[in-house]
Amino acid sequence: xxxxxxxxxxxxxxxxxxxxxxxxxxxxxxxxxxxxxxxxxxxxxxxxxxxxxxxxxxxxxxxxxxxxxxxxxxxxxxxxxxxxxxxxxxxxxxxxxxxxxxxxxxxxxxxxxxxxx
Amino acid sequence: xxxxxxxxxxxxxxxxxxxxxxxxxxxxxxxxxxxxxxxxxxxxxxxxxxxxxxxxxxxxxxxxxxxxxxxxxxxxxxxxxxxxxxxxxxxxxxxxxxxxxxxxxxxxxxxxxxxxxx
Numbered sequence: 001x002x003x004x005x006x007x008x009x010x011x012x013x014x015x016x017x018x019x020x021x022x023x024x025x026x027x028x029x030x031x032x033x034x035x036x037x038x039x040x041x042x043x044x045x046x047x048x049x050x051x052x053x054x055x056x057x058x059x060x061x062x063x064x065x066x067x068x069x070x071x072x073x074x075x076x077x078x079x080x081x082x083x084x085x086x087x088x089x090x091x092x093x094x095x096x097x098x099x100x101x102x103x104x105x106x107x108x109x110x111x112x113x114x115x116x117x
Numbered sequence: 118x119x120x121x122x123x124x125x126x127x128x129x130x131x132x133x134x135x136x137x138x139x140x141x142x143x144x145x146x147x148x149x150x151x152x153x154x155x156x157x158x159x160x161x162x163x164x165x166x167x168x169x170x171x172x173x174x175x176x177x178x179x180x181x182x183x184x185x186x187x188x189x190x191x192x193x194x195x196x197x198x199x200x201x202x203x204x205x206x207x208x209x210x211x212x213x214x215x216x217x218x219x220x221x222x223x224x225x226x227x228x229x230x231x232x233x234x235x
């Protein structure tokens with residue numbers, strides 16, 4: 001069964017700190033790994049990772065994938081209070097028939113990040 | 118980026134009534150849309166996959182007669198919660214799939230609908 005596990009489940013830091021969020025996975029047929037940020041409404045897309053070892057960067061956020069060890073990390077440097085959110089990791093599901101369904105995502109439990117001023 | 122809208126954003130209804138939630142892809146065509154629900158402080162749970170022009174595929178444990186899904190066009194999917202009960206109160210989120218290349222894809226999420234059943 002496909003599985004996505006995030007850690008830690010919650011994290012409290014102060015502004016300026018650097019945080020590292022983890023996502024480990026077990027999927028039958030890996031296609032990609034997605035990171036989302038969710039505040040009060042629906043998730044917003046951050047990164048899509050398909051290749052191992054290539055860092056994706058967007059401002060203070062960066063992410064990298066390790067397909068050998070089956071995990072990804074999301075780094076946030078110089079955190080700000082606006083970074084407070086739930087960060088979700090997701091991977092496409094494999095159908096029961098053994099084919100690949102590109103659409104269905106398995107989400108991890110999420111990491112609740114709280115950044116205090 | 119692609120935009121997905123949901124309507125209404127918030128609805129309060131009485132127990133026993135039905136509620137329809139719309140999900141629209143605004144600037145792209147979506148042959149596949151997904152419906153999720155999310156309980157407080159929990160992750161998203163996929164309810165069903167909505168396919169344009171065909172029946173939706175429901176996840177295990179989701180009652181298809183209770184959560185009616187219609188994907189009548191390439192830009193619109195609707196979720197109707199029939200005979201709603203207080204335990205149906207939740208945050209319902211739709212997403213639409215945009216696909217490119219051979220193996221890459223992305224889902225765009227709607228803003229969500231907060232349903233409260235009294």
